[in-house]
Amino acid sequence: MKKCFTIVVILAFIVTSAPAQALTNEEELKYGKEIYLEIARAIPINNDPYISFALNDIRLRLESKTTMPFPLVVTVIDSPEVNAFATPGGYVYIASGLIANCDNEEEVAGVMAHEFSHIKRRHIAKRAEKEKYFTATMVATLIAALLVGDAARGAVLALGMGGAQAAALKYSREDEEDADREGSALANEAGYGGLGTADFLRKLRAGGGDKLYPQYLLTHPYHESRIIALETTWKRQPPSKEVSLFPYIIARAKVVQNYKASGLVDDIWVKRYARNDKDPVAAYGASLYYAYKGNFEKALEIARSNPSPYRDLFLGEILILANRFPEAVEALKDVHEKVGRYYLARAYEGMGRNELAVATYTSLIPYASIYPDIYYRLGMVNGRAGDEGAGHMYLGFYYMSRGNYMLAKTNFEKAISRYGINSRQGAEIMRVLAAMEPKKK
Numbered sequence: 001m002k003k004c005f006t007i008v009v010i011l012a013f014i015v016t017s018a019p020a021q022a023l024t025n026e027e028e029l030k031y032g033k034e035i036y037l038e039i040a041r042a043i044p045i046n047n048d049p050y051i052s053f054a055l056n057d058i059r060l061r062l063e064s065k066t067t068m069p070f071p072l073v074v075t076v077i078d079s080p081e082v083n084a085f086a087t088p089g090g091y092v093y094i095a096s097g098l099i100a101n102c103d104n105e106e107e108v109a110g111v112m113a114h115e116f117s118h119i120k121r122r123h124i125a126k127r128a129e130k131e132k133y134f135t136a137t138m139v140a141t142l143i144a145a146l147l148v149g150d151a152a153r154g155a156v157l158a159l160g161m162g163g164a165q166a167a168a169l170k171y172s173r174e175d176e177e178d179a180d181r182e183g184s185a186l187a188n189e190a191g192y193g194g195l196g197t198a199d200f201l202r203k204l205r206a207g208g209g210d211k212l213y214p215q216y217l218l219t220h221p222y223h224e225s226r227i228i229a230l231e232t233t234w235k236r237q238p239p240s241k242e243v244s245l246f247p248y249i250i251a252r253a254k255v256v257q258n259y260k261a262s263g264l265v266d267d268i269w270v271k272r273y274a275r276n277d278k279d280p281v282a283a284y285g286a287s288l289y290y291a292y293k294g295n296f297e298k299a300l301e302i303a304r305s306n307p308s309p310y311r312d313l314f315l316g317e318i319l320i321l322a323n324r325f326p327e328a329v330e331a332l333k334d335v336h337e338k339v340g341r342y343y344l345a346r347a348y349e350g351m352g353r354n355e356l357a358v359a360t361y362t363s364l365i366p367y368a369s370i371y372p373d374i375y376y377r378l379g380m381v382n383g384r385a386g387d388e389g390a391g392h393m394y395l396g397f398y399y400m401s402r403g404n405y406m407l408a409k410t411n412f413e414k415a416i417s418r419y420g421i422n423s424r425q426g427a428e429i430m431r432v433l434a435a436m437e438p439k440k441k
Contacts, residue, residue, distance in 0.1 A: 025069060025070070028070070028088040028089045028122075028124075029070060029088075029089040029090075030089070031088045031089060032070075032087050032088040032089020032090060032091045033089060033091075035087045035088070035089075035091065036073065036075070036087070036089075036091050036403075037403040038403075039075070039077075039093070040075075040401075040402050040403035041402075041403045041404070043077055043078075043079070044077070044078040044079075045075060045076065045077065045078060045402070046076035046077060046078040046096045047078070047373055048076075048096075048252070048253075048256065049339045049342050049343075049371055049373070050248075050249050050252055050339050051076055051096065051099060051249060051252075051253065052076065052367075052370050052371040053337075053338045053339050053342075053367065053370075053371065054105075054245070054246060054249050055074050055076060055094065055108070055112070055370075056074065056367065056370040056371075058105070058108065058109050058112055059072055059074050059112065061109075061190045061191065061192075061241060062109065062112060062113050062116055062186055062187070062190045063116075064190070065186060065189040065190045066116070066120060066186050066189075067120075068090065068116065068119060068120055069090070069119070069120065069122065070089055070090030070119065071090055072090045072092060072116060072119070073090055073091050073092070074092045074093075074094065074112070074370070075091065075092070075093050075094070076093075076094050076095075076096055076099075077093055077094065077095045077096065078096055079095040079096060079097055080095075080096070080097040080100075080257055080260075080261065081095045081097045081098075082095065082097050082098045082101050082204070083095040083097070083098060084098055084111050084112070084114075084115055085115065086115040086116075086118045086119050086124065087124065088124050090119055092112065092115045092116065092119070094108075094111070094112070096253055096256075096257065097257060098111065099249070099250060099253045100250065100253035100254045100257045101203075102200065102250055103199070103203070103250070104243065104246060104247065104250075105192070105239070105241075105243040105246035106187070106192045106193055106195070106196040106199070106239055106243070107196045107197075107199050107200040107203075108196070108246070109187050109190065109192040109196050110183065110184065110187050110192065110194075110195070110196020110197035110198075110199070110200060111196070111197060111200055113183035113184070113186040113187040113190070113192075113196070113197070114179050114180065114183035114184075114197050115179075115183075116183065116186065117178070117179040117182035117183040117186060118175065118179050120182065121175070121178055121179065121182060123175040123178070123179070176226065177226065177229070180197060180226055180229065180230060181233075183197060184196075184197060184198075184230055184233065184234060188234065190241070191239055191240035191241040192239050192241065193234065193236065193237050193238075193239060194230065194233060194234030195230060195231065195234050195236055197230060198226075198227050198230035198231050198234075201226065201227050202227050205224070205227070244309070245310060245337070247281045248280075248281055248284050248308070248310065248314070251269060251281050251282075251284055251285040251288075252284070252285075252288060254268070254269070254285070255267065255269060255285055255288045255289055255292065259292050267285070267286075267289045268285075269282055269284075269285025269286045269288070269289055270285075270286045270289055270290075272285070272286075273285070273286035273302070277305075278307060280306055280307050280308035280310075281308075283302050283303070283305070283306040283307070283308065284303075284306060284308060284310075284314050286302050287299045287300075287302040287303040287306065287314065287318060288318075290302065291318045291321050291322070296318065296321065296322035299318050299321075299322075300315070300318055300319070300322065303315045303318050310337075312331045312332065312334070312335050312340075313332070313335050313337060313339070313340045313343070315331045316328045316331040316332035316335065316340065316343050316344070316347065317343050319331060319347075320343060320346050320347055320350065323350065325347045325348075325350035325351045326347075326351060328343070328344075328346075328347035328350070329344065329347045329348065329351065332344040332347060338364065338367060341360055341363065341364060342361075342364060342371075342374070344360055345357050345360035345361045345364070345377070346377075348360060349377065349381050354381050354382075354384055354385035355385065357377075357381045358378065358381055358382060358385060361374055361377055361378045361381065362378065365378075368397070368401075369401070372397075372398050372401040372402065373398075375394045375395070375397040375398035375401065376394070376395065376398040378390070378391075378394040379391045379392070379393070379394035379395035379396075379397075379398060379411075380395075382394060388414075388415075388418045389415050389418035389419040389425060390415075391415075392411040392412070392414040392415035392418060393411070393412065393415040393419075393425070393429060395407075395411040396408045396409075396410075396411035396412040396415060396429070396432070399411060400432075400436065405436055408436065409433065409436065412429050412432060412433050413433075415429050416429050416430060
């Protein structure tokens, strides 16, 4: 494994030798939001509906079994790096490369539970001063450097570390062990078992991931003692939650990552499918491979013969990619997964059946905060249907979620002009605009 599940000690840059004062909850929320907006503007956010919905389901399962100081916000960064980290205020970032390098949902849940525990135990807030040396923009820049490749990372590491930062690392390792204990218990309580993090760390050790950087530059040191402690604490047991869809999501992440890196010159799923055409995960990966290559007939041939219980879901997406929208509607009409409803809306949209598309997208609005493309598509399809007020309003919400407040403001103002300033919708949008003003500054 070439990549490493690491993060430069960002907190070390905002800790000085003076005694640290923990951020208040309000300060932590504000600082975390500022970092999030900077990251949203600087780093590509993963826009895959399968991944967004799946990780939100994991978040909900974990969050339901604990009490957090803040609402949790999980964002998937579109990066091949094998990385995950938390920032102040309840924000957790998972690189898509981490998902592609997992073997099962339990590993992803273990990593997420570990990061949630950093937030619950307020490890970050306890190490940051109220008068921060680094701004949110600078922290976001450091995070971006971690996720854009080795050359950029080298420039960040060249900044160096002083004695105070090295001293702070001791507590970082203690925090890691604390998060291991808390996170494994949380994952177990949520039905995933307590060994997901240990399995992932052991895989990274086997791949040499922890040897790529000196230990004093890591906030996730992979000491064998951490793995042994987890494996001593927990017995291996099958998850009590439904996890049957996640192997396909991992296959999807691998195909997409390979496509972005090399244009799908080669793919492991085609070879795996050739060895065993009864393997449903291999069939899904191979059908996606051919669909991305533009060979839709081969992709559909494999998808139709896939023995997976999710066959209709996968077939519907490929039919959409092939612009065969009526067939996609037929395949997806009885699919119950949220991602299936999203693709059903896409199929209606492709057919020009705007009312059905709006109704189906609208049913997914509760998930728009974790998958903002729902806002974007609602904006576009409402506009095409002639409801310009709703179209601009949803586009405003989309751009606001992406941190682009200028375009958000422009679309909100257009929505108010369409609805009328004295309308109920206009008044509600004006309240959103008023709440945006401090953020714009």
